[in-house]
Amino acid sequence: MHTSLSTWLAVSAAVWPTVSAFYPYQYDDGSKTASSRRSTRLPRPDSRSITLPLRRVPTSLRSRQNAYNIVNSNDPTQKNSVAIDQDGSDLSYMVAVTIGDSKEEYHLLLDSAASNTWVMGQDCKSEACGMHTTFGKGDSTSLKTQDTPFSVTYGTGSVSGTLATDTLHIGGSLSPSVTFGLATNVSSEFKSYPMDGILGIGRGANAKGAVDAPQIMDALKDEKLIGTKLYGIHLSRSSDGLNDGELNLGEANKARFSGDLNWLDCVPNDTGFWEVPISDASVNGKTLGLQGKKGIMDTGTSYILMPPADALAIHTPIPGFTQSGETFSVPCDTKTPLQFIFGKTAYNISTADWLGGKLDSGLCRSNIIGRQTFNESQWLIGDVFLKNVYSVFDFDGSRVGLGTPGAEEQQSSSSTTPSSAGGSQPSASAGATQTAAVEGSPDPSATSVAESQGQNVQQGGAAKLRHVPVVLAVCALSLSLLV
Numbered sequence: 001m002h003t004s005l006s007t008w009l010a011v012s013a014a015v016w017p018t019v020s021a022f023y024p025y026q027y028d029d030g031s032k033t034a035s036s037r038r039s040t041r042l043p044r045p046d047s048r049s050i051t052l053p054l055r056r057v058p059t060s061l062r063s064r065q066n067a068y069n070i071v072n073s074n075d076p077t078q079k080n081s082v083a084i085d086q087d088g089s090d091l092s093y094m095v096a097v098t099i100g101d102s103k104e105e106y107h108l109l110l111d112s113a114a115s116n117t118w119v120m121g122q123d124c125k126s127e128a129c130g131m132h133t134t135f136g137k138g139d140s141t142s143l144k145t146q147d148t149p150f151s152v153t154y155g156t157g158s159v160s161g162t163l164a165t166d167t168l169h170i171g172g173s174l175s176p177s178v179t180f181g182l183a184t185n186v187s188s189e190f191k192s193y194p195m196d197g198i199l200g201i202g203r204g205a206n207a208k209g210a211v212d213a214p215q216i217m218d219a220l221k222d223e224k225l226i227g228t229k230l231y232g233i234h235l236s237r238s239s240d241g242l243n244d245g246e247l248n249l250g251e252a253n254k255a256r257f258s259g260d261l262n263w264l265d266c267v268p269n270d271t272g273f274w275e276v277p278i279s280d281a282s283v284n285g286k287t288l289g290l291q292g293k294k295g296i297m298d299t300g301t302s303y304i305l306m307p308p309a310d311a312l313a314i315h316t317p318i319p320g321f322t323q324s325g326e327t328f329s330v331p332c333d334t335k336t337p338l339q340f341i342f343g344k345t346a347y348n349i350s351t352a353d354w355l356g357g358k359l360d361s362g363l364c365r366s367n368i369i370g371r372q373t374f375n376e377s378q379w380l381i382g383d384v385f386l387k388n389v390y391s392v393f394d395f396d397g398s399r400v401g402l403g404t405p406g407a408e409e410q411q412s413s414s415s416t417t418p419s420s421a422g423g424s425q426p427s428a429s430a431g432a433t434q435t436a437a438v439e440g441s442p443d444p445s446a447t448s449v450a451e452s453q454g455q456n457v458q459q460g461g462a463a464k465l466r467h468v469p470v471v472l473a474v475c476a477l478s479l480s481l482l483v
Contacts, residue, residue: 067131068194070094070107073236075172076246078253080226082171084110084245087194088238090353090383091302094195095247100140100166106133108199110233110247111300112393115204115215115272117168118150118181119197121161128190129183135196136182142166150181160185168216174226174249176219198300201231203395204272217395226250229395233299235387237352256390257403262345266398267294274298274393276400278379281310282339282346283317290314294378295340297391297400301382303367304354310379311370314338322363326370329363330355340385342402353384 073083085107086093094107099119106119120129122136137143144165151160161184168178183197201217214222221229232252236245246253252261264276278293290310306314308326315321320331330336338354339346356365373380392401 066133066194066196070194071238071243073243073245076248076253078246078248078251078255080171080174080249080251081253082174082247082249084233084235084247086236086238086245090235090238090387092194093235093245093299093383095170095199097199098169099135100142102135102139104133104135104139106135106196107194108197109193109195109300110201111198111298112201112233112274113272113296113298113300114198114200115202116181116200117178117198117216118159118161118183120186121182121184124161124184124186126186126188126190128186128188131191132196140166145182158185158187159183159190163213165213168219170216171247171249174220176214176216176223176225178216178219179213201299201393202272203266203274203393203398220249230393230397232256232390232392233386234390235299235383237387239352252392252401252403253390257405259404261392261401261403262343263394263397263399263401264342266400274400275378276342279341279343281314282337282341283314284336286317287341288313288317292377295342295381296374296378297386297393298380298382299386301380302384303369303382304379304384305369305371305373305382306379307372307376308370309376311368314368315366320363321366323370328366328368328370329359329361330366332358332362332364334364340381345402347385347389347402349385349388353387 069088070085071088073085075083082095084093084095093110095110096105096107098105108117108119120132120134122134122138124134135143137145146163146165148163149160150163152158159181161182163179164182165177165179167175168180169175180197200215217229217231220226226249228250230250230252232248234244234246234248234253234256236242267275267277269275274297275294276297278295279291280287281290282288290313293306293310311326311328312323315323315328315330318330318334318336320334322329332355334351334355336351338349338351340349341347354367356367358364367384388405390403390405392403394401
């Protein structure tokens with residue numbers, strides 16, 4: 001059974017009209033996305049599964065448990081940083097916050113394609129709210145509610161409620177005052193997802209439909225809690241066992257990347273998306289001629305979605321690939337290197353990330369989906385790619401910086417020594433995650449990438465193999481409340 005993925009419907013007469021999409025993705029065999037309830041075990045690509053710990057929650061902090069497994073990340077050492085937790089399957093990435101004088105802990109989906117924040121409200125009677133941790137006047141005496149409504153309608157679900165203002169405590173030392181949505185109605189689709197709401201970190205403060213109030217990054221800067229309006233993101237992989245995901249607010253963590261960041265100017269838009277030009281893609285060291293594309297960098301989307309013709313162009317060079325509608329399958333032992341090229345820098349996407357669950361046919365799914373989410377030139381680039389880089393989002397500069405994993409990551413993986421720039425052919429290792437950097441970069445693993453179509457792209461050694469579940473993430477288009 002296959003459930004079609006419909007595009008988002010803009011909400012008329014709503015405070016936060018929808019400009020992007022949320023839909024759970026179902027493959028043709030009926031496997032569903034992003035379920036992290038305790039009663040559900042997500043399939044692994046093979047038998048080498050791992051045991052996932054439940055989130056360690058101090059009893060003094062949480063007075064009620066919800067119905068979901070969340071894997072806790074270690075506390076970052078850098079100032080003004082917060083751990084990025086996940087569902088244990090690399091599908092949804094969240095940060096834990098407290099609100100007002102409440103001692104409850106709320107897990108909010110970290111969403112770079114959304115600019116506003118909402119949380120499930122205490123007065124919500126929906127079944128989904130009963131499975132999550134909710135917030136309301138009974139939790140915080142400092143909460144100030146409004147009668148101003150918000151409503152977001154998706155192709156397969158909806159959220160509505162009213163606006164409220166309170167202090168959001170994030171990362172232990174940051175406590176800005178934020179206006180957010182207090183959801184009183186949440187559709188049943190949210191029963192499958194572990195987050196209690198959304199933390200919007202998009203750049204759409206001035207986008208059509210944005211809330212007329214400081215958003216989280218604005219509030220942090222306006223209240224002088226951070227010096228620079230930017231953030232850096234490192235996403236962990238559950239099978240690595242490192243639990244080291246982190247959100248760095250106000251300053252990038254230089255320990256997370258080597259050399260210089262590759263800065264990409266954002267494409268002007270009125271959506272608030274972090275949208276950057278894509279130079280090309282490369283498969284097995286050969287560029288594909290996919291110029292003129294743009295990538296929306298979205299931490300709220302697990303996989304990569306692109307127009308069907310582009311997805312076909314990427315999979316065609318992979319020996320043994322098959323196509324079924326918008327989905328693709330490849331041999332599970334494929335060692336074909338895959339790269340996205342931004343500017344003159346090619347970034348490897350680990351086979352452990354783009355190679356998905358095993359099918360009865362013996363093939364494995366590709367986590368690159370042939371689904372056009374916006375126009376024919378736009379790709380929705382989610383965590384399948386973002387796990388391979390350290391990414392920095394700069395509001396004032398309207399740019400995104402991508403960094404090669406630094407020494408900290410290299411020492412904690414089983415990667416080999418990167419090859420030099422001269423003469424090496426693309427590695428065939430299934431776990432390769434290294435990056436070919438722009439010519440002249442101080443990164444010792446750097447190699448140059450030609451802009452012309454068809455020239456070989458160089459890459460270095462291999463990193464530790466990491467397994468990714470079969471399903472599309474919590475947000476195929478990130479519960480974007482640009483809204």
